[in-house]
Amino acid sequence: MSNKILAFVESKDGKFKNSAFEVISEAKKLSGELSCDFEVVTIGSGIDAEAENLGSYGASKVLVVDANELNSKSKFSGTQYSHSAFAKVVAETATKESANIILISGTGLGKEIAPRVAIKTDSAFCQDCVALHVEGGNIIATKPVYAGKSMIDMKFNGDKILITLRPNVFKPVKSGDAKAAIEKVDVGSLNLNDKDFGSAVKEVVVSSEKLDVAEADIIVSGGRGLRGPENFHLVETLASVLGAATGASRAVVDAGWRGHGEQVGQTGKTVSPSLYIAVGISGAIQHLAGMSSSKTIV
Amino acid sequence: MKIIVGVSLVPDSTTKVKIGADKKSIDENGVSYILNPYDEFAVEEALQLKEKNGGEVIAISYGTDKAKEAIKKAFQMGAEKGVLIKAASNDFDTYSAAKNLADYIKGQSPDLVLFGKTSIDFDGLSVPAMVAEMIDYPCINVVVKLDINGNDITAEREIEGGKEIVVANLPAVIGTQKGINNPRYPNLKSIMASKSKPIEEAAPTYTGNKYEVIEMKLPAAKAAGRIFTNGAADVPELVKLLREEAKVI
Ligand SMILES: Cc1cc2nc3c(=O)[nH]c(=O)nc-3n(C[C@H](O)[C@H](O)[C@H](O)COP(=O)(O)OP(=O)(O)OC[C@H]3O[C@@H](n4cnc5c(N)ncnc54)[C@H](O)[C@@H]3O)c2cc1C
Ligand SMILES: Nc1ncnc2c1ncn2[C@@H]1O[C@H](COP(=O)(O)O)[C@@H](O)[C@H]1O
Numbered sequence: 001m002s003n004k005i006l007a008f009v010e011s012k013d014g015k016f017k018n019s020a021f022e023v024i025s026e027a028k029k030l031s032g033e034l035s036c037d038f039e040v041v042t043i044g045s046g047i048d049a050e051a052e053n054l055g056s057y058g059a060s061k062v063l064v065v066d067a068n069e070l071n072s073k074s075k076f077s078g079t080q081y082s083h084s085a086f087a088k089v090v091a092e093t094a095t096k097e098s099a100n101i102i103l104i105s106g107t108g109l110g111k112e113i114a115p116r117v118a119i120k121t122d123s124a125f126c127q128d129c130v131a132l133h134v135e136g137g138n139i140i141a142t143k144p145v146y147a148g149k150s151m152i153d154m155k156f157n158g159d160k161i162l163i164t165l166r167p168n169v170f171k172p173v174k175s176g177d178a179k180a181a182i183e184k185v186d187v188g189s190l191n192l193n194d195k196d197f198g199s200a201v202k203e204v205v206v207s208s209e210k211l212d213v214a215e216a217d218i219i220v221s222g223g224r225g226l227r228g229p230e231n232f233h234l235v236e237t238l239a240s241v242l243g244a245a246t247g248a249s250r251a252v253v254d255a256g257w258r259g260h261g262e263q264v265g266q267t268g269k270t271v272s273p274s275l276y277i278a279v280g281i282s283g284a285i286q287h288l289a290g291m292s293s294s295k296t297i298v
Numbered sequence: 299m300k301i302i303v304g305v306s307l308v309p310d311s312t313t314k315v316k317i318g319a320d321k322k323s324i325d326e327n328g329v330s331y332i333l334n335p336y337d338e339f340a341v342e343e344a345l346q347l348k349e350k351n352g353g354e355v356i357a358i359s360y361g362t363d364k365a366k367e368a369i370k371k372a373f374q375m376g377a378e379k380g381v382l383i384k385a386a387s388n389d390f391d392t393y394s395a396a397k398n399l400a401d402y403i404k405g406q407s408p409d410l411v412l413f414g415k416t417s418i419d420f421d422g423l424s425v426p427a428m429v430a431e432m433i434d435y436p437c438i439n440v441v442v443k444l445d446i447n448g449n450d451i452t453a454e455r456e457i458e459g460g461k462e463i464v465v466a467n468l469p470a471v472i473g474t475q476k477g478i479n480n481p482r483y484p485n486l487k488s489i490m491a492s493k494s495k496p497i498e499e500a501a502p503t504y505t506g507n508k509y510e511v512i513e514m515k516l517p518a519a520k521a522a523g524r525i526f527t528n529g530a531a532d533v534p535e536l537v538k539l540l541r542e543e544a545k546v547i
Binding site: 079107109111115120144146150152156198199200204207212260261285286297 | 311312317322335396420423426428436439452454456457458465476511516517520536544547
């Protein structure tokens, strides 16, 4: 069977996320190594112009599913979107386009929909891949396990494969300024039913306008060495100078100095920024588990 | 309310990982195992729901005999029933675990299935949604607050930079995240009572694997760090290196 890759990418407020460029660049690279085609699918409204620009990362065809139209099929009223419906869209598109390899960015949304897509398409599945290569025509995926204390290389049985790529690890590569062809997907053709909207998001509550650690390229984190919440302005000032997100160790989150959303580590977030500055953090193994793949650590 | 809780046994998070002789898994010598920390939240949530609405809590694990330790911990916390779906070896993938759990759960028609959001060994963040797909239940994972009113579920799910308020109906699958509750410490009475509780065993329904581990390795060692000893006086030098050498600011 000949291979074909489908990349699912996300947008937010009418713009594609950085992770979208990473996934498309990796899809392009992989399609070169496997000598096969790749296509992109996205769900959004009013993003056609931005979708055309994905051509600069090598996408020649982008399938666009209108988010509002999709949501109008929901069995719940007053909801905004549904992870299970997104999963159905990706699975149906892969089937229709005869794509056997699916790449999804491992964002909160991506990791939520990917396992569902894996079951719907009966694909072998690797969550949170940090490196991909082709060996003798087979895809080998590398994934951290035991909180990054070791890595496994895996190969897949069968030719249906789904992989989520850890954000901030794969390089976005611009390959020109070509425009991608946009193809509108007819939502009516996606075989949606009530079960596909089994759970739906009613409201998104942004806890702060601040940059989230999981998405930041620079992070300044504070620990118990700061002695008290009143000293965290030091961390915040440095972060704002650097355009960084603020993070925290579990010790200070448990002490109530900082919110859980900032916790980095095994029971918090896994991050891999270009620069991670730890202030007053001892570097416990569970903290390292969340940040040891950062490129430069101070 | 019939509640099934998936529990898995994982190496303690302080474990120093050594690669085993097969070069495909960890060396289990000297490793101590615990109930996956996120599963404690799932067990606690199940117990609180049972205490409020009545019903029973069944802890279930797919694994070798060793996985009984996870079920025993759930017993100590207060689960009334425990089922081990017995795997022939530890060499199973996420799909295989999900499939065996799903096949068992389907036969039980529970009102609610609770899992931890992820297991800290392979960090799959997958089993809850996979099982839900297989048994045709809705699923909400990474849940920090769960409200159930009749058949209506409203959950808060943690996302990057905030929360989603998600709605669904029972029966459903929920994956629990830290913050949802404070797991209880087993008291002496429940520890004593748990000793006589039998663990039911079930045969696996699926033994294949969808992926194979080719090799397990330690992560590439980081280049040796540099130590600055002059405190604040070294900051200009540090900034210079971050700009010019690391090129990160
Ligand atoms: C199951 C489990 C999961 C865990 N998950 C996480 C997790 O996700 N994330 C996490 O972070 N932890 C986690 N932990 C906790 C972890 O083991 C540590 O307890 C925690 O990371 C310590 O936080 P800390 O570094 O802020 O505090 P400490 O270890 O107390 O370190 C404080 C540091 O500040 C330094 N210091 C003190 N004064 C000054 C000063 N004036 N100037 C500069 N430096 C100073 C000290 O030398 C020390 O290095 C977990 C633990 C367990 C058991
Ligand atoms: N072998 C297993 N037996 C029972 N429950 C499991 C098993 N593996 C995973 N789970 C459950 O699924 C959750 C998520 O696991 P995972 O998708 O592997 O990260 C865990 O927190 C457990 O509640």
